[in-house]
Amino acid sequence: MSLDFLLEIGSEEIPDWMIPGALQHLAREFTGLCSTARLQGEGFQVETDATPRRLVLRAAGLIPRQADREEWIPGPAKSADLASPAVTGFARKHGVDPASLESRSDGKNERWGLRKQIPGAEAAEVLAKGLPPLISGIPWPKTMYWTGKGGARFIRPVRWLVAILGDRVVPFEFAGVSSGALTQGHRRLGASNISVTIADHETRLRENFVILKAADRRARIRNGIEQLGVSVKPDEKLLDTLVYITEYPACILGSFDRQYLSLPREVLVTVMRHHQKYFSVENSHGELEPNFVAVMNTADDPEGWVRKGNERVLRARFNDARFFWDVDQQKTMAQRIPLLANVTFQAKLGSYLDKTKRVAALVRELGGDDHALRAAELAKTDLTTEMVKEFTDLQGVIGGLYAKAQDEPEPVWRAIYEHYKPLSMEDAIPVTAAGRLLSLADKIDTLRGCFEIGLAPTGSKDPFALRRAAQGVVKILVEGRLAIPLRRLIGDSKPLEEFFLDRLRHYFREVRGFRYDEVNAVLAAGFDLLSDVEARLIALSQVRPTADFEPLAASFKRIENILKQASFSEAGPVDETLLEAGPETDLYTSFTAVRDRVHALGDYAPALSEIASLRPAVDLFFDKVLVNAPETRVRQNRLTLLYHLRTEFSTIADFSEIVTA
Amino acid sequence: MDFYQQTIFKLKQYWAERGAVIQEPYDVEVGAGTMAPETFLRVLGPKPYRVAYVQPSRRPADGRYGENPNRLYKHQQLQVILKPTPDDVIEQYLGSLEAIGIDLRKHDIKFEEDNWESPTLGAWGIGWQVMLDGLEITQFTYFQQCGGVDLDLVPAEITYGLERLCAFLQGVESVYDIEWVKGVRYHDVRFAEEQQFSVYNFEMADVGTLWTLFDLHEKECQRLLDAFPKYGEKHRFPVLPTYDHVLKCSNLFNLLDSRGAISVTERVGVIGRVRKLAVGTAQVWMSQQFPAEAAQ
Numbered sequence: 001m002s003l004d005f006l007l008e009i010g011s012e013e014i015p016d017w018m019i020p021g022a023l024q025h026l027a028r029e030f031t032g033l034c035s036t037a038r039l040q041g042e043g044f045q046v047e048t049d050a051t052p053r054r055l056v057l058r059a060a061g062l063i064p065r066q067a068d069r070e071e072w073i074p075g076p077a078k079s080a081d082l083a084s085p086a087v088t089g090f091a092r093k094h095g096v097d098p099a100s101l102e103s104r105s106d107g108k109n110e111r112w113g114l115r116k117q118i119p120g121a122e123a124a125e126v127l128a129k130g131l132p133p134l135i136s137g138i139p140w141p142k143t144m145y146w147t148g149k150g151g152a153r154f155i156r157p158v159r160w161l162v163a164i165l166g167d168r169v170v171p172f173e174f175a176g177v178s179s180g181a182l183t184q185g186h187r188r189l190g191a192s193n194i195s196v197t198i199a200d201h202e203t204r205l206r207e208n209f210v211i212l213k214a215a216d217r218r219a220r221i222r223n224g225i226e227q228l229g230v231s232v233k234p235d236e237k238l239l240d241t242l243v244y245i246t247e248y249p250a251c252i253l254g255s256f257d258r259q260y261l262s263l264p265r266e267v268l269v270t271v272m273r274h275h276q277k278y279f280s281v282e283n284s285h286g287e288l289e290p291n292f293v294a295v296m297n298t299a300d301d302p303e304g305w306v307r308k309g310n311e312r313v314l315r316a317r318f319n320d321a322r323f324f325w326d327v328d329q330q331k332t333m334a335q336r337i338p339l340l341a342n343v344t345f346q347a348k349l350g351s352y353l354d355k356t357k358r359v360a361a362l363v364r365e366l367g368g369d370d371h372a373l374r375a376a377e378l379a380k381t382d383l384t385t386e387m388v389k390e391f392t393d394l395q396g397v398i399g400g401l402y403a404k405a406q407d408e409p410e411p412v413w414r415a416i417y418e419h420y421k422p423l424s425m426e427d428a429i430p431v432t433a434a435g436r437l438l439s440l441a442d443k444i445d446t447l448r449g450c451f452e453i454g455l456a457p458t459g460s461k462d463p464f465a466l467r468r469a470a471q472g473v474v475k476i477l478v479e480g481r482l483a484i485p486l487r488r489l490i491g492d493s494k495p496l497e498e499f500f501l502d503r504l505r506h507y508f509r510e511v512r513g514f515r516y517d518e519v520n521a522v523l524a525a526g527f528d529l530l531s532d533v534e535a536r537l538i539a540l541s542q543v544r545p546t547a548d549f550e551p552l553a554a555s556f557k558r559i560e561n562i563l564k565q566a567s568f569s570e571a572g573p574v575d576e577t578l579l580e581a582g583p584e585t586d587l588y589t590s591f592t593a594v595r596d597r598v599h600a601l602g603d604y605a606p607a608l609s610e611i612a613s614l615r616p617a618v619d620l621f622f623d624k625v626l627v628n629a630p631e632t633r634v635r636q637n638r639l640t641l642l643y644h645l646r647t648e649f650s651t652i653a654d655f656s657e658i659v660t661a
Numbered sequence: 662m663d664f665y666q667q668t669i670f671k672l673k674q675y676w677a678e679r680g681a682v683i684q685e686p687y688d689v690e691v692g693a694g695t696m697a698p699e700t701f702l703r704v705l706g707p708k709p710y711r712v713a714y715v716q717p718s719r720r721p722a723d724g725r726y727g728e729n730p731n732r733l734y735k736h737q738q739l740q741v742i743l744k745p746t747p748d749d750v751i752e753q754y755l756g757s758l759e760a761i762g763i764d765l766r767k768h769d770i771k772f773e774e775d776n777w778e779s780p781t782l783g784a785w786g787i788g789w790q791v792m793l794d795g796l797e798i799t800q801f802t803y804f805q806q807c808g809g810v811d812l813d814l815v816p817a818e819i820t821y822g823l824e825r826l827c828a829f830l831q832g833v834e835s836v837y838d839i840e841w842v843k844g845v846r847y848h849d850v851r852f853a854e855e856q857q858f859s860v861y862n863f864e865m866a867d868v869g870t871l872w873t874l875f876d877l878h879e880k881e882c883q884r885l886l887d888a889f890p891k892y893g894e895k896h897r898f899p900v901l902p903t904y905d906h907v908l909k910c911s912n913l914f915n916l917l918d919s920r921g922a923i924s925v926t927e928r929v930g931v932i933g934r935v936r937k938l939a940v941g942t943a944q945v946w947m948s949q950q951f952p953a954e955a956a957q
Binding site: 144159306310 | 729730731732745746748751755765766767768769770771772773774776786787789793794795796803805811812813814815829832834921
């Protein structure tokens with residue numbers, strides 16, 4: 001026989017973004033509890049679900065009672081007589097007759113001892129003990145206490161607990177709340193103190209306007225939008241949020257006055273999306289329509305109150321935005337430059353005016369044209385505008401739009417607009433040349449400055465988002481094919497070089513999907529021009545699967561070891577007169593021929609194929625020729641040959657880094 | 662439809678029926694109802710307390726000369742403190758909305774994560790902004806710390822933004838169109854104040870004078886704090902007047918800020934100065950009112 005189990009942690013509204021992580025933890029820890037306590041029976045499984053007010057775990061296949069166990073308790077050595085004090089004492093201590101003792105070997109000696117029967121505990125008992133620590137152990141980003149100082153901590157106050165095993169309540173207490181079989185419906189549409197069983201829990205909730213499954217709520221929102229007959233800007237993240245801030249979601253269509261469409265689309269979308277959690281509505285050309293879709297946490301809006309309320313709020317927000325726009329136009333971007341002296345970038349690194357000057361100098365140094373330079377001077381001035389104070393996420397974008405409105409040339413306003421890009425690894429790099437250069441200079445300035453004053457990120461702490469900045473630099477250099485050596489940007493700072501190497505590895509492996517040893521091999525051969533690193537990596541990954549390549553890589557590793565053992569690090573030319581006829585001369589001839597062809601090619605993939613074609617000659621060499629020749633001059637000459645072979649062909653990739661089967 | 666003041670009466674009545682002391686606004690300038698001593702000092706220590714009051718709250722930087730329909734230099738909050746928090750606090754809160762005529766079955770109410778923190782007061786709490794049909798009408802906070810002191814009993818703080826709430830209830834687009842009482846609009850009562858204080862705060866306040874005042878209040882506050890340890894009859898030590906000087910400093914800081922007189926770099930330092938006074942006052946209050954707890 002096996003039992004089902006239901007746990008519902010009833011809470012006040014939990015922040016939406018924390019819920020999925022909490023559920024994962026709950027499922028994992030509950031499975032662990034059942035495994036350690038030997039409660040997992042046939043078909044054991046665990047599933048979780050949640051709304052903002054409840055975390056629910058359901059399990060099937062629990063054993064009602066742990067199996068009984070037998071434990072061997074060793075006593076005195078067998079050499080002791082059954083009647084001896086040692087043996088009788090041991091028996092008395094365990095409450096048994098000495099005659100009932102048995103003997104077993106503990107591997108070395110025979111010992112008296114007894115088999116003790118340990119009855120299994122009831123599953124309900126085990127759970128009653130295990131659940132409170134499991135609940136309090138859910139890791140939340142920031143917890144609170146509510147029953148008084150020193151009381152239980154959770155993300156929000158826990159108000160009810162349902163815990164049922166089979167048809168019985170598992171009795172326990174957490175934060176002064178006793179477990180039971182009563183749940184709560186939707187705050188206004190549902191009943192309170194609803195009696196449930198494992199079988200009818202979900203249905204009873206549904207009757208009381210709580211859709212327990214996130215997937216069902218998601219589908220309900222999707223269908224709701226569809227039924228409204230509009231096309232919304234797809235937004236999975238917003239959908240995730242809405243799924244977890246509602247128990248009974250329903251969609252309504254609202255509208256706003258067409259006149260607001262004259263405000264920048266970016267502002268309209270930000271207000272709708274970030275401030276109000278609405279989906280914006282688009283026509284078939286992808287242009288904004290004066291409509292929005294709001295998701296309510298209630299069944300419907302028969303009298304239109306909710307729609308009217310939301311429309312009113314949106315109107316006020318749009319009016320604010322228009323007010324900010326108008327106020328901000330009273331000063332041009334250029335007039336705002338001196339105001340940047342009052343905006344601190346970082347205490348030790350000065351104001352944004354200081355930063356602006358550094359970035360502009362760097363843009364010039366990197367060969368930026370007048371447009372790029374102008375963009376650099378204006379880029380940060382939007383930090384002084386009302387609009388950016390209100391919509392911080394739109395920094396840069398607002399600056400670009402204002403520059404455009406103030407008739408700055410297109411390359412200038414575009415560069416400002418996109419100079420924070422890429423915002424993530426998925427985000428595209430700036431489109432314009434000036435934008436790329438400005439973005440690069442801005443990020444490099446931040447990185448250099450922060451590293452100089454000892455603000456390099458440590459562990460998970462990265463308050464200045466330096467990892468993202470460096471990642472952005474890498475992405476722009478590679479994907480923008482900028483002919484700027486990395487060294488020129490980071491100077492000779494060792495920590496910064498290490499930091500960038502990490503970012504490079506991350507980018508090429510995680511974002512571009514290259515194999516880690518290929519990345520290591522190519523980076524070991526140098527990483528100054530990142531577009532060149534990319535070209536070498538592509539070539540290497542193409543040649544990698546060919547038959548000759550990996551064996552040749554293995555030979556290179558062998559060469560590397562031989563040279564290392566011989567401490568051989570510098571060499572003159574190969575003395576051809578010392579070469580032995582046969583495999584040694586053959587290798588030398590193939591080597592020089594391949595070298596000349598590789599030099600002539602200049603293209604990495606064919607060059608690597610050429611190098612791979614050396615494999616038979618190398619194999620035969622190692623097979624037939626003794627590198628460690630007795631005669632010193634011959635030995636040195638052979639090492640010299642290997643040295644040149646390694647050095648000559650390690651400029652594309654260091655083959656000894658390739659992990660071979 | 663209820664007039665502005667009727668809504669206030671109803672909310673006060675509602676919380677009075679639930680055992681709250683109905684207080685009057687505090688008479689020193691504050692930026693929020695939280696700063697009035699009825700909240701800041703009362704939440705400290707193990708003594709239960711329930712209180713509700715309207716608190717006009719000054720935010721000099723939010724002034725718009727009376728020209729913005731939603732932003733005010735001085736707005737009115739209805740502040741409720743329930744210490745300790747009753748288990749059904751959210752039900753009670755929703756009941757208060759129904760008491761002022763909002764049929765919640767016909768509206769959309771959501772609790773969205775919004776933790777509150779006041780660096781100047783050394784205070785923080787966990788809670789939500791309560792959204793009614795997309796409009797933020799209330800800040801709901803479980804206080805955790807005040808004046809740098811962990812709270813013995815966790816109070817719930819419910820702060821209603823009265824202008825927003827009433828504009829919603831009356832269906833008007835501008836807070837200035839709210840009917841305060843029959844025939845009198847919000848505009849009639851408050852416009853001049855919004856306009857004149859915006860002019861003063863943004864254009865005429867003398868920065869040098871404000872700094873002098875700040876320094877004076879800070880000095881007086883610190884002098885009192887320093888006097889406490891040597892003061893004999895602790896129970897009659899003037900902690901409450903000490904706290905008034907903290908409030909003065911806080912308001913002067915806000916004024917200087919709206920004058921654009923505080924750079925971002927200085928900001929942290931000035932906040933630290935006010936915080937030091939607030940934390941010091943909270944500690945003195947604790948040792949005066951609850952010597953047993955404070956000694957722990």
